[in-house]
Amino acid sequence: DTEVTQTPKHLVMGMTNKKSLKCEQHMGHRAMYWYKQKAKKPPELMFVYSYEKLSINESVPSRFSPECPNSSLLNLHLHALQPEDSALYLCASGTGTGVTDTQYFGPGTRLTVL
Amino acid sequence: KQEVTQIPAALSVPEGENLVLNCSFTDSAIYNLQWFRQDPGKGLTSLLLIQSSQREQTSGRLNASLDKSSGRSTLYIAASQPGDSATYLCAVRGETSGSRLTFGEGTQLTVNP
Numbered sequence: 568d569t570e571v572t573q574t575p576k577h578l579v580m581g582m583t584n585k586k587s588l589k590c591e592q593h594m595g596h597r598a599m600y601w602y603k604q605k606a607k608k609p610p611e612l613m614f615v616y617s618y619e620k621l622s623i624n625e626s627v628p629s630r631f632s633p634e635c636p637n638s639s640l641l642n643l644h645l646h647a648l649q650p651e652d653s654a655l656y657l658c659a660s661g662t663g664t665g666v667t668d669t670q671y672f673g674p675g676t677r678l679t680v681l
Numbered sequence: 682k683q684e685v686t687q688i689p690a691a692l693s694v695p696e697g698e699n700l701v702l703n704c705s706f707t708d709s710a711i712y713n714l715q716w717f718r719q720d721p722g723k724g725l726t727s728l729l730l731i732q733s734s735q736r737e738q739t740s741g742r743l744n745a746s747l748d749k750s751s752g753r754s755t756l757y758i759a760a761s762q763p764g765d766s767a768t769y770l771c772a773v774r775g776e777t778s779g780s781r782l783t784f785g786e787g788t789q790l791t792v793n794p
Contacts, residue, residue: 571724598780609770609784612726623779657724663780666712666732668761672725672784 570594570674573658582648586677589639590641590658598663599641600670601633604655613663616641617663683708687785694761695793702756702788704771707779713752715782716745717770725770729756761792 571592577652580586590599598617602610616635630652632644642660655677661670682708694700704714713732717725729738731754733745738745744757759766768789772782 573724600780609772609786612781615780617780623781627695655722659725661780666734667730668780669715669727669730670714671727672717673723674724677722 569661571658571671573603573673573676575676576674577677578678579681580648581681582650584648585644585646586644587645588656588658588678590643591639591640591671592660592671592673594660594671595638596652596660596662596670596671597638598661599635600659600661601641601643602641602657602659602672604657605673611633614643615663645678648678650680653680683773683778683783684714685773686784687769687771687772687788690786691789692789693791693793694733695784696761696763697752698761698792699757699759700790702758702769702771702790704754704756704785706752706773706783708775709749709752710776711749712774714745714771714773716743716754716756716765717772718724719770719787721766721768726768744778748769757792761790763792763794 601613602608614633634642657675657677658673659670688703715730716728729745742759767786770787772784
């Protein structure tokens with residue numbers, strides 16, 4: 568099973584709301600990723616978790632707060648977002664090491680900030 | 682800093698044609714290169730991964746090659762079909778970039794019936 572699941576598929580929120588995105592994988596991968604993708608652009612890395620610890624934060628604003636409760640789950644908590652944060656948010660997982668590391672992506676959450 | 686370029690940015694072909702998508706990268710110190718497909722509004726689907734020591738990988742009608750020394754990879758699609766219409770992205774994992782992938786801007790492919 569090479570599936571990464573993400574919920575919700577779509578999310579509309581106001582600038583004062585607090586919401587969370589959820590990602591789950593059951594492939595035993597120890598690395599999990601959050602990406603942000605704007606229209607017609609490649610994904611931009613936001614965060615990397617390795618063995619449930621945050622290993623990379625690509626200078627993401629604090630209104631985005633990642634959490635890795637266990638090796639299968641990854642959350643992204645959202646608070647006080649701006650309209651420019653509207654994008655497709657993608658989660659991915661992989662072994663994180665070695666020449667054979669393949670990243671598997673979820674279907675994404677389409678976020679609209681009003 | 683690694684830079685990845687994909688040419689062409691867009692490609693429109695009639696059904697049945699064989700086609701080649703190109704990807705180039707500036708730093709040859711890579712662990713692997715991965716080709717992805719993305720349908721509009723969807724996530725990325727991994728197509729092929731080529732390790733740095735490999736020259737090519739094949740999956741069905743897809744063949745990806747890697748020339749690490751010259752910083753180039755190609756994705757060959759045989760007998761294209763309308764269902765192949767999508768954006769194709771290549772991404773490299775550098776030896777000094779941890780688990781980061783560096784993506785190209787993608788090639789938007791349209792296969793016309």
